[in-house]
Amino acid sequence: MTSFGRPLTRNEDPRLLRGEALFVDDVELPGLLHAAFLRSPHAHARLLAIDTAAARARPGVVAVVTAADLGEYWQPGPLLVPPPPVPGMEFHQRCQVPLVRDKARHVGEPVAMVLAESRYLAEDAVADILVDWESLPAVGDLEAALAADAPLVHDDLTSNVAARVHQARGDYAAAARAAHLVLKRRFTYDRGASIPMETRGIVADWDRRADRLTVWDTTQAPVVIRNGLAAMLGLSERQVRVVAPNIGGGFGPKMMMFYPEEVLVPWAALRLGRPVKWIEDRLEHFFATTHERSQIHDAEIALDAQGKILGVRDVFLHDTGAYDPYGLTVPLNSQCTLLGCYVVPAYDSAFTAVFTNRTLVTPYRGAGRQHGVFVMERLLDLAARALGIDRAEIRRRNFIPADAFPFDQGVIYQDFSRLSYDSGDYEPILDKALAAIGYDDFLARVQPTARAEGRALGIGLVCYVEGTGIGPYEGARVQVQGSGKVSLATGIGSQGQGHATAFAQVVAEQIGVDIRDVEVVTGDTDQFQWGVGTFASRGAVVAGSAAHEAAKVVRAKILRTAAAHFECAEADLVLADGAVTVAGTDRRIALGALAGLANPMRGAVTPGTEPGLEATRYFGPASGATASGVHAMILEIDRATLRPTILDYVVVHDCGTVINPLILAGQIHGGVAQGIGNAFFEKLAWDSEGQLLNASLADYLIPTALDVPRMRLEHTVTPSPLNPLGVKGAGEAGAIPVGALFAQAIEDALGLPARDIEIREMPLSPSRLWEITEGG
């Protein structure tokens, strides 16, 4: 039976469950040194002097490194994502530095690195370092940062503007003039953090005899790290091996590069000739690992009397933090994803990215899509209310019709291609969601009954699209081993997405082996050295397609080799259960033996013959595959505490062909849980000096098992025409619409529309909700 599409349990689990799997901090090497960092206590301060003498003198300390010690190696990091080719765009590249040299731009920016015989000693020595700071006023608020007299994050710029991008199509002004209704509102989305359970870490080992550097790194992009490190350190790529072993959650911030520690730890290992380990502690993580999500939108929607959208205008500010190495991926995603599932004849969107004295902003699960969905879905809710149209109905009226795909949105997307939806069919998703949550019954019966009992129950229902599976490319090498097992190597890393199983299913489908006999290797540049990384829900789509293509070639080689061996036609062969059989006979050869035949040790081969049963293929989609879905939920708000309890949660999702429904469910559950955190628990709180006030897991609360409800999932399938598997990514879908959903359901539960109160911000909390609803 084919394994593709079935809910198979995972290949990677047994080792993880027994505590045998390797994570970065599990790497132990003889002579290992430990790094610890002195970090800026100020959000904005000039570094006047630094005295490391006492730290250097502490027994067990091997070295203390400051910016001055780095010499020529001190360079701002590379620009990871260049700005998009949008005409008239303005972009100021200011990338993070390895160690503060003249001024610190956010709390937690590294100032000095201590290397010692243990982490305990290294931290002791960090406390010995004396720094003379001249503290400067900090900018955090986006609008204040743009004031004429605002302190400058980068002194060589004339303002804190990092970028300005304007994209427009159609004539919004004309649409607004012709409209029956124009609504204008301000929406804000504040900062949160991804909080993988494993923090970042890196171990570097320079082997003098092999002339090679090995680096274990909690990165989502090992190949890119290897290439960058080689360039920085003056080595050839072949001299650097980067291993991203098991990674304890990524969610985007582990895609960021180069973090200062990533630049410094390998350098120290080379310089000192000893292996070096640095593991981020949770406090450091809150300051030093990237965040996401502050944006302020001033948005406007124009509609006709039937609720058809005529146009949308949006002007927004995006907080990029102290530096902008990740370019404009996040605000571009916001700009593009706002269009959602809808036909928007005129669209005018302009954003300004702003430098602030805060931790850098780079993509975190959703990567700006949340904001776009929040703004559009909120505008539709308000429009529905103003026009007396049902919430579901106004969405249905504006859906891109099923026969309009591929649908060109006419704006430039984060992959720099024109945003075009490959395929989709939105009404069946909405219908399924309405049925599953019992929408009509809830409004007609359940809610009024609950209200009569004094209970505040509300329903929410929002739609979204997710651009997934973008290029440029990934590759995969499939090889039949002498053992009869099949190996698959690819350049991406895995952070829990189940690649070792999903890719095995793709390969097993072609090669006729049990998925337990497919050994998937991800995240080791010695095993596969081309690739880009795990981001934008692209692993299954792009690397999965490459695996499929490579496996197809290996299948052909298997049949060709077996046909020659048995002297029969390929059509007479059956490839199944790890062997090739001549149909209707007992003539059979196991794949391992066949692999041996394909690699002769003596004699001549036909010219052009390649040894082995192996193939490498690359896949690069022309553009991304657009997944879509609807989330619906019923929640109850405790009127006394304003704490929400989710009574029912339904996700109907279309991510094209499904490789493994069990893994897909897990991705969606986890995404929704993060979405819930982002909507109602998680907000990084700062004071006016740019100090983060809740930098611990005791203060920054992520959802527990008591906060995340049981979710019910349903699917529709609209295969993507852009890849051979028909798949679309699913990694971020769970998280994207949850903020908009909470806002709508809370308004409904508390009867806020009747009181003219609107929820236009995320994240919320019981106290913030009280301020909004009770006018605090």
Add this chain to the structure above:
Amino acid sequence: MKITLRVNGTDHVREVEPRLLLSDFLRHEIGLTGTHVGCEHGVCGACTILWDGEPARACLAFAVQAEGHEIRTVESLSPGPGRLDALQQAFQDSHALQCGYCTPGILMTLTAFLAENPHPDEAAVREALSGNLCRCTGYQHIVDAVLRVAAA
């Protein structure tokens, strides 16, 4: 100072600093890296071990304090090389782990929980689980795994 710690039924003698955390002792002194650390301030539960049979945070104890106590880590759960116990198997069957970083701590919490409550309902499972943070799964499949064991 010199201590002898009994971990998974074996005595380990080491010279340690008094301030060495039990989590660091387990991971870096005796190589039991299955116990993970996610916060080192007692909140996330990734470092949960059994201390005389009771779940405890290895990051909140010094190694020296564990002398004379029976410590169990995730490495002790498997009934034999390459095998899984019933709870571990249920985790695989229910897809109760993604990155697997939180998993060892959760397994230890639930091992103790199931020993005392062999047939819990969902609400009790969620309550028991609420001291362990998982950022990947949304908990639903973890709850399913426990209910699967409870039903067996």
